[in-house]
Amino acid sequence: MTLPRRVPIFDGHNDVLLRLYRRGGTDAPQAFLEGEAKGQLDLPMARQGGLAGGLFAIFVPSTDGAIGSNGNTLSQNGDSDALSPHAVELTQAQRIVFSMMSLLLRIERESRGRVLICRNINDIRQSLKKGVLAPVLHIEGAEAIDQNFEILGVLYEAGLRSLGPVWSRPNAFGHGVPFRCPSSPDTGPGLTDLGKELIRACNRLKILIDLSHLNERGFWDVAAISKAPLVATHSNAHALSPHSRNLTDKQLAAIRETGGIVGVNFATNFLRPDGRRDADTPTELVIDHLEHILEQVGEDGVGFGSDLDGAKIPRGIGNAAGLQRLVEIMRTRGFGKQLIEKVCFKNWLRMLGQTWGGAHTP
Numbered sequence: 001m002t003l004p005r006r007v008p009i010f011d012g013h014n015d016v017l018l019r020l021y022r023r024g025g026t027d028a029p030q031a032f033l034e035g036e037a038k039g040q041l042d043l044p045m046a047r048q049g050g051l052a053g054g055l056f057a058i059f060v061p062s063t064d065g066a067i068g069s070n071g072n073t074l075s076q077n078g079d080s081d082a083l084s085p086h087a088v089e090l091t092q093a094q095r096i097v098f099s100m101m102s103l104l105l106r107i108e109r110e111s112r113g114r115v116l117i118c119r120n121i122n123d124i125r126q127s128l129k130k131g132v133l134a135p136v137l138h139i140e141g142a143e144a145i146d147q148n149f150e151i152l153g154v155l156y157e158a159g160l161r162s163l164g165p166v167w168s169r170p171n172a173f174g175h176g177v178p179f180r181c182p183s184s185p186d187t188g189p190g191l192t193d194l195g196k197e198l199i200r201a202c203n204r205l206k207i208l209i210d211l212s213h214l215n216e217r218g219f220w221d222v223a224a225i226s227k228a229p230l231v232a233t234h235s236n237a238h239a240l241s242p243h244s245r246n247l248t249d250k251q252l253a254a255i256r257e258t259g260g261i262v263g264v265n266f267a268t269n270f271l272r273p274d275g276r277r278d279a280d281t282p283t284e285l286v287i288d289h290l291e292h293i294l295e296q297v298g299e300d301g302v303g304f305g306s307d308l309d310g311a312k313i314p315r316g317i318g319n320a321a322g323l324q325r326l327v328e329i330m331r332t333r334g335f336g337k338q339l340i341e342k343v344c345f346k347n348w349l350r351m352l353g354q355t356w357g358g359a360h361t362p
Helices: 016-023 028-034 043-049 090-110 121-130 150-158 193-205 216-225 249-257 284-297 324-332 337-356
Strands: 009-014 051-059 134-140 160-164 261-264 302-304
Touching: 009 134, 009 261, 009 302, 009 337, 016 028, 016 051, 016 090, 028 043, 028 090, 043 051, 051 090, 051 121, 090 134, 090 150, 121 134, 121 337, 150 160, 150 193, 193 216, 216 249, 249 261, 249 284, 261 284, 261 337, 284 302, 284 324, 302 337, 324 337
Parallel strands: 009 051, 051 134, 134 160, 261 302
Antiparallel strands: none
16 A cells, blocks of 8 residues: 655744754754754754744844743733733844754754745745755744834844734734633734835835734735735634634734735644633634635635644644644545645745745845
8 A cells, every 4th residue: 555645834933943942052053953852943853844834923022021922921822911022122132033043054064954934936946856855944023123124124134034014012013912712813903004014015025024022903914015925924714713812713814815825833722712722722723714714715815824832732633743743634635636735735835925026126
């Protein structure tokens, strides 16, 4: 009996750089490249699970150090009212961003051709053909961006191709959605005037704008301004899990209208109706959310946005090595080869090509 081939997966979000930054040590790049049986993502795990590339996030933790990139210290039901993430000062944010960028650059340099930081769609396509891991540099929360946007151009030249204006805390650009379940995503004000200028600046540079941590008003502010496809790199369906971080059907319809994409998040608190962080959550819930988003956005508008190394994920996936389990579930549910390939990598490549294509005007 011939086993089904492994399908390459391009992923919308991971936090491995944050994990390695917190780990510290001059050997952090080699720990990623050779593996050390820690965390949810390294190069050996990626190869085992078919992870071909994705958006590698840089996230600046809150100054109190209490909350991780996915609110991992919050209470079991995801209620964040008792914890208010502190804002991050510009200089500190820039220092941490540059440290994590340096870490990714060192991983590429020490990889001996096994990792290539991708700056355009051709880089990704060639990496997939050659079996080279294809990270794309993403920043989650724009605290490191100055009010004149001078650093934005520098970061672009260094490889930045995707930016979330906010994480789940307020900053100079807007208001992030808190971690609450049950809750509507309509939790407060949207983008500031400076935030609206940031969206226009990202459009000029052809930098992807990530909606995942914006509240609903911020989402609609971006929708009114941006000329690029609407993208939520790691969010789920509010209709299935009433978490403030998830997207309503109305928001999903807006993403469909622009040819955008949603990356389905593996975080159990965004999968479960009760918002619990529980590794015993059925893996099938990931595909439940995927199917709902398929119905709302269409087969060209959904992929994966795992949140590996940033979330508690179902035990049935475990880490990047278990990604093909999702392919198995899709096959069991009758997904055809073409649709599986769209979900796993082709939709992301289409959308990135559409967002990045053509010359940019700084």
